[in-house]
Amino acid sequence: MVNFFERVLQHPQFYRQFNCGKSLITAFNCPMEARLMKTRFADLWTQYNYLFYVIDGQKTWHTAQGSYHIQKDSCVFVRKGGFILEQLADTGFCVVLFFIPDEFICDTLQIRSKPLINQDRHFEPVMLLDSSETLKGFFLSMSSYFAETQDPDPSLLELKFKELVLNIADNAVNKELLSYFCSLIHEPGPVPLKRVMEDNFCYNLGLDVYAQLCNRSLSAFKRDFAKTFRSTPGKWLLEKRLHHALHLMRNKNKTVAEAAFESGFENPSHFSRAFKMRFGRPPAAMKDHEPSPM
Numbered sequence: 001m002v003n004f005f006e007r008v009l010q011h012p013q014f015y016r017q018f019n020c021g022k023s024l025i026t027a028f029n030c031p032m033e034a035r036l037m038k039t040r041f042a043d044l045w046t047q048y049n050y051l052f053y054v055i056d057g058q059k060t061w062h063t064a065q066g067s068y069h070i071q072k073d074s075c076v077f078v079r080k081g082g083f084i085l086e087q088l089a090d091t092g093f094c095v096v097l098f099f100i101p102d103e104f105i106c107d108t109l110q111i112r113s114k115p116l117i118n119q120d121r122h123f124e125p126v127m128l129l130d131s132s133e134t135l136k137g138f139f140l141s142m143s144s145y146f147a148e149t150q151d152p153d154p155s156l157l158e159l160k161f162k163e164l165v166l167n168i169a170d171n172a173v174n175k176e177l178l179s180y181f182c183s184l185i186h187e188p189g190p191v192p193l194k195r196v197m198e199d200n201f202c203y204n205l206g207l208d209v210y211a212q213l214c215n216r217s218l219s220a221f222k223r224d225f226a227k228t229f230r231s232t233p234g235k236w237l238l239e240k241r242l243h244h245a246l247h248l249m250r251n252k253n254k255t256v257a258e259a260a261f262e263s264g265f266e267n268p269s270h271f272s273r274a275f276k277m278r279f280g281r282p283p284a285a286m287k288d289h290e291p292s293p294m
Helices: 004-009 030-036 102-109 133-147 154-169 175-186 193-200 207-213 218-229 233-251 256-262 268-279
Strands: 015-020 023-028 041-046 049-056 059-063 066-070 075-078 081-087 094-100 126-129
Touching: 004 023, 004 041, 004 094, 015 154, 023 154, 049 133, 066 126, 081 193, 094 133, 094 154, 102 154, 102 175, 126 175, 133 154, 154 175, 193 207, 193 218, 207 218, 218 233, 233 256, 233 268, 256 268
Parallel strands: none
Antiparallel strands: 015 023, 023 094, 041 081, 049 075, 049 094, 059 066, 059 081, 075 126
16 A cells, blocks of 8 residues: 555655645645546555645545545545545546644644543544634635745744644534544553554555554554454454455445455455455355355
């Protein structure tokens, strides 16, 4: 899978971008961005949360929890991790995009005069925000920076990042995202491992990437994984991916190739062998039959 954050950094000729520590603001230019996406689907992941406002165009984000169709004038927050991006038309996708690390969100929310109230809600990997007039005005104000030839001072960019986070936190309509913000503040340093794995098992990520998403070293990740799941990461991931592929074929009418791809198998032959070994039949034969008991 391709690191979305690093891909943006590597193409400054296509994406005008401003850096502020680990945070990054960038503007995707429609015709240029369309040239970079050569296929309909792209396997991507990022170690940072990101938030964007769609100026024009549309795309679909596919995740383990479902698919999210994003259109013009949408403001969207995507939690860090993996996703499959679907290109719907060769018309480009114009957005202003912010990559925002967990630490920056927590540090900014700590300075609020009113602490966030824990909503105790489930939060999706992709969250559509209320496009209030205040939020729209913020993104319009950012467009003027991209029109200038000189980059703004990093201290000013940091203030703009904080303004964005505080604007969102002040809007009670964004209950789902506020719940996520609360989880970041109240959780200990390492992100809950179980949540990261359940959200990202269907992506072909390395164990080092899963560890990074959990804010752990690789050795700590393996140790905590064994305590949480009573299994090794390799065995657990294979079992989850095979059952997910079976679900996609039976309940979502996916082809064998589509189910394999959307479950994290890059090699169709490996998928077929592993599937037959687990369920006793090849994938095509299992679409309309119950799996054999183990």
